[in-house]
Amino acid sequence: MRPHHAFWPNRLPHSITVPATSVWDNLAVSARRYPDKTALVFFGRRQSYGELAAAVERMAAYLHGLGVRAGDRVIVLMQNSPQLALAHYAIMRANAVVVPVNPMNRAEELQHYITDPDAKVALTTGDLAAELAKASNALPPGSGLQHMLVTQFSDAFDTDVQGPDAPPEQWRDWLCTRHPLPELAQGQVHAWGEALACTDTPPAHTVGSNDLCVLPYTSGTTGLPKGCMHNHRSVMHNAVASAMWSNGNCEQVTLAVVPMFHITGLVSMLHACVYLGATLVIMPRWDRELAGRLISRYQVTTWTNIPTMVIDLMGSPNFDSYDLTSLRYIGGGGAAMPQAVAQRLLEQFGLRYVEGYGLTETAAPSHNNPPDRPKQQCLGIPFMSTDARVIDPETLLEVPQGEQGEIVIHGPEVFAGYWKCPEATAAAFIEIEGKRFFRSGDLGRVDEEGYFFITDRLKRMINASGFKVWPAEVEALMFKHPAVQEACIISARDSYRGETVKAVVVVRASHKGQVSAQDILDWCREHMASYKAPRQLVFVDALPKSGSGKVMWRLLQESEAAA
Structure with missing residues (x-):
């Protein structure tokens, strides 16, 4: 027996039997059990399990009509929204495989997520569609997207919503603008409403626990991001186990703010909640005042987060006006929770x-x-x-x-x-x-x-507010800047993000004195996801190298730590 078994939660088995069904089947079961129960809440608009399942059937039929077949990889490029949940389940219902992509990626990064999984169909939101089309349109004939389904955020909520459900004022342009549909050089762009109006019959659901379910990408120490092949079985295990671990039940109300393009938000939050028949209160991104209002209004019981969110909420001048007494489970990962904050949660709310x-x-x-x-x-x-x-x-x-x-x-x-x-x-x-x-x-x-x-x-990686940044990937993108001869990416301490991205750069002789650190930082922000883009940059005459000519990044990292 391993020593940790002595501290195992009494109510739980050490292992579980993984259901033999597909992850989509969890929605079908919850919709039969709780057809009128609220599945999703988004800025005050509620969608029941029955409504969500019916929309999934229509969307799956539409995808099948576009040529999506069993095992095909389909991109989902979205922030948290009801449409993201619908997209994932519709792709699975159509026997296909979800490729979740970080919406912060720019066109140059997005090309890899089209070509590597051989994706021909993508589902996205109006604010991201132009960037995805730009990525596809730059690809050689035959390797771009053939179909893009585009939704607007306002398809899922009433833009005149007031009170505690209202989005922050600074989000209104982003959420309420109805973006024109872009041109797709190698295919067609379809409006979301058109797909949801489909009256065709979806294909028979044929995939099971051993079939490919989702292909999320992870970067590493070398080369481009790699797809991680997860069958329905591996996703199902962690969805069911996460639900049990947090003492979940169908009356659970979860604040869905960690990104669902990321594996934690997707499996431990979305899929675990649908398995339970629980309610997801969705936030498209973090805002501490909105989070405080939603926890209070919907009596949220479960909140998976990254520690910086808890720190931020507790720092709000309105914190004392929020009612957090409904919370039963709070936790997360991605970065360590400072001891003082954990202690305050325990003393003030009895929450571990x-x-x-x-x-x-x-x-x-x-x-x-x-x-x-x-x-x-x-x-x-x-x-x-x-x-x-x-x-x-x-x-x-x-x-x-x-x-x-x-x-x-x-x-x-x-x-x-x-x-x-x-x-x-x-x-x-x-x-x-x-x-x-x-x-x-x-x-x-x-x-x-x-x-x-x-x-x-063991691997060279930076953890910025829970987002993993792989230096090799950032360096490869930086080499595309005409002034950059060499670049080495290291981590720097950051009081809020924990770690942040720092670039040590050698400028080409032809550009010396003509480019500033800020010029390169601005270029990086334009050409790569914001969490990857360096926040600090220093120029050096040369990078330290080993006898074999490899950049000695660890030496630079150690001197940064000492400083």
Whole structure:
């Protein structure tokens, strides 16, 4: 027996039987059970489970009419919205595979998400459609999108909404503008309403637990982002287990503000709630005053977040006017929760902040703290049905308790492998005692009670407010700037984001004295997702290099830490 079993929540089994059905089937079941119950709330407009399921059937039929077939990859490029939930379930209902894409990506980044999964169809919102069309239109004939379905935010709410449900004033242009549909050079653009008016019969639902369900992309130490192949089984395991872990039930009300293009928001929030028949109160992005009002108005019981959101809400001058007494479960990950804030939550609201840990490759949690006995700034214990160990990255042998090593994970939530990358897949797994373990690339230790703690990273990565930034990807984009001869990306401390992105740049001789640090920072913001774009930049005459000519990034990182 592993030591953490002594602290296992009494009400829960150590492992679960994963349903043999597809993730879409959870919506079908909840719609039959609770047809009139509110599934989604968006700026005051409610959508019932019955209405959501009916819309999914119509959208699936429309996608089938566009040529979407079993196993086809379909892009969803959206912020949190009812349309995102509808898009995911419609694609699954049509037996196809969801490719969730971060809406902060720019055209140059978006091209990879079209060509790598061979996507021919995309669903997006009006504010992002032009950028996605720009990406597709720049691709060679035959490799671009054939169909793009475009919704406007105002398809899902009443723009004259007032009171606690009203969007922040600074969001009104963004949310209420009805953008013109862009031109798609290699295909057609369709309005959302047209798809929802479809009266055709959707295809028979034929996919099951072993079929591909979702293909989220993760970056790494080298090259372009790689698709993580998750079958319905791996997603279903973590949706069901997350629902059970947080003591979920059909009366649960969840504040959906962590992004659902990301694996945590998608699996532990959207899919877990639909499985339960619970209610999702959706925020398209973070705003502390709106969050405070929505928690109070809808008596939110469950809030998955990143710690910076809690810190921000508690810093609001209106904090004392918000009613947070309905909250029963609050937790998250992506960054450590400061001890003082966790203590205040406990003293003021009796809430223990439950931190968890997982990766895109593990469909969100591979570890979680027991809700009734969490430890602060701790990954928690191996999740339901999961075996996790700490090994020596060189010898691949398990290290003694308390010693640092690489965290490796075995369980039904672990992905099948990287899309079209057999070598990377082979390198990501090792066998221990006949079981296939995924190598996380994170260094950690286990305490005497079996709780895991992260100590360092084997992989070179920056964690900015929970968003993972891979330096190699940012450097590759920066090399496209005409003034940049060389660039090395390192992390710098940031009081709010935890870490932020810093660029150390060598300028081409032809551009010396003609370009400022701010010029390059502005260019970066224009050409890459805002969370990846460097916030700080310094010019140097040369980057430190090893005998073989490799940039010694660790040396720059260490001098930044010392400074």
